[in-house]
Amino acid sequence: MPIVQIEMIGGRTIEQKRAMVKEVTEALVKTINCKRESVKIIIRDMEKHNIADGGVLKCDQS
Amino acid sequence: MPIVQIEMIGGRTIEQKRAMVKEVTEALVKTINCKRESVKIIIRDMEKHNIADGGVLKCDQS
Amino acid sequence: MPIVQIEMIGGRTIEQKRAMVKEVTEALVKTINCKRESVKIIIRDMEKHNIADGGVLKCDQS
Amino acid sequence: MPIVQIEMIGGRTIEQKRAMVKEVTEALVKTINCKRESVKIIIRDMEKHNIADGGVLKCDQS
Amino acid sequence: MPIVQIEMIGGRTIEQKRAMVKEVTEALVKTINCKRESVKIIIRDMEKHNIADGGVLKCDQS
Amino acid sequence: MPIVQIEMIGGRTIEQKRAMVKEVTEALVKTINCKRESVKIIIRDMEKHNIADGGVLKCDQS
Known part of the structure; x- marks a missing residue:
């Protein structure tokens, strides 16, 4: 533990993902005193036709 | 909140998804008094080889 | 299928939950043509100190 | 119930998945006394660039 | 990996949980060739008023 | 989006949670260029009898 599940809109680069997991891990180590490893x-990369806010699909939102 | 995660067998059209998110949102607004937005x-669209009931993959079920 | 996971702020009555599951189920049957059963x-009832928007816990939001 | 969600690295064959769901279901029936059906x-098949341990993406781990 | 999330009706004893995690882990090691560790x-122990089948809460089912 | 679900061993203080959500949010804004809000x-605070590694409950691990 901890186990972190991140749903985000697809399309980010692997460099962005690399930086994200590093920074999120550091944030957890720093604030809840867990072991990095x-x-x-x-x-989970999400498609815009598979996410909705207020009853409207993301792909239908301007 | 609320956050709703729906796992369903893949293959539905975007029109079906459009109607689904609208109706599910209205159902929540109407019954638990939350804000639509x-x-x-x-x-999450699921493949039949990634779902099982009673120990049998969906793709193996008649 | 479908399997629906709903995270919401705790405190709703069982009557609200009863109505919610009924209406959400009808919404799915009506729009994605699945069997009711x-x-x-x-x-999942969530505590306000376990949810955050924009980096602020819900219990700290006015 | 029970509902089991398994995140694993993609690439397993359908035979492995077939055996897995059968054995996991038997394990549950045997130990928590639930009905098989x-x-x-x-x-959920995961890509190595979408999983991280200790702040490092799986695809970057030797 | 793999990460397994099990939602089940609350009330099982710790002995049942002990046996379950052991057997489910063995089932995975045996079938998808992953490392035990x-x-x-x-x-997640679920209350009967927080689960529904076919639009009816479990606590309302005979 | 993004939606982040964090399973961690229960017992952290609200101050730790306050700091955690702030830092994790900043990590995401900084690395994947999403809006803070x-x-x-x-x-989700987890009990040690509800988590297992390598087939052994956390509460049974030395």
Whole structure:
């Protein structure tokens, strides 16, 4: 632990993902005092037609 | 909040998804008195070889 | 399928939950043409100190 | 119930998945005394660039 | 990996949970050829008023 | 989006959670260029008898 699941809109580069998992892990180590190697992160790239806010698909939002 | 995650068998059309997120959002607004714009929905399209009931993959079920 | 996971702020009554699962199930049957008995819903009541928007805990938001 | 969500690195064959859902279901029936047909399993195949341990993407790990 | 999330009706004893995680882990090692120590399991005990099948809360089902 | 779900061992203080959601949100804004107010975080406090590594419950690990 901790196990982190991140749903985000697809299209980010692997460099962005590389930086993200590093920074999120550091944020957890720094604030909740867990071991760095214990942090597991799962990223799920979401399509805009599979996310909705207020009843409207993201792909239909201007 | 609320955040809704819907796992469903893949293959639905975008029109079906459009109607689904609208109706599910209205159902929540009507019954738990939340704000429409606060409702977030995530849809995950599942393959039949990645779902199982009673120990049998969906793709193996008649 | 479908399996629906709903995270919402705790405190709703069982009557609200009863109505919610009924209406959400009907919304799915009506829009994605699934069988009513195949719809599974999981509700997770969240504490305000366990949810955050924009980096601020819900319990700290005015 | 129970509902089981399994995140695993992609690339397993359908035979491996077939055996996995069967064995995991038997393990649950045997140990928590649930009905076989009530066990639902969802498998999510993960890409190595979408998983991280200790702040490092799996695809970057030797 | 793999990461396994198990939602089940609350009330099982710790002995049942002990046996379950052992057996589910063995099932994964045996069928998808992963390392035993890599298997992470999360158990979520669910209340009957927070689960529904076919639009009816579990606590309302005979 | 992004929506972040964090499973962690229970017992952290609200101050730790306050700092965690702030830092994790900043990490995401900085690395994947999302809007701060769009970041939603869900925290789930886990009991040691509901987590397992390598087939052994956390509460049984020395």
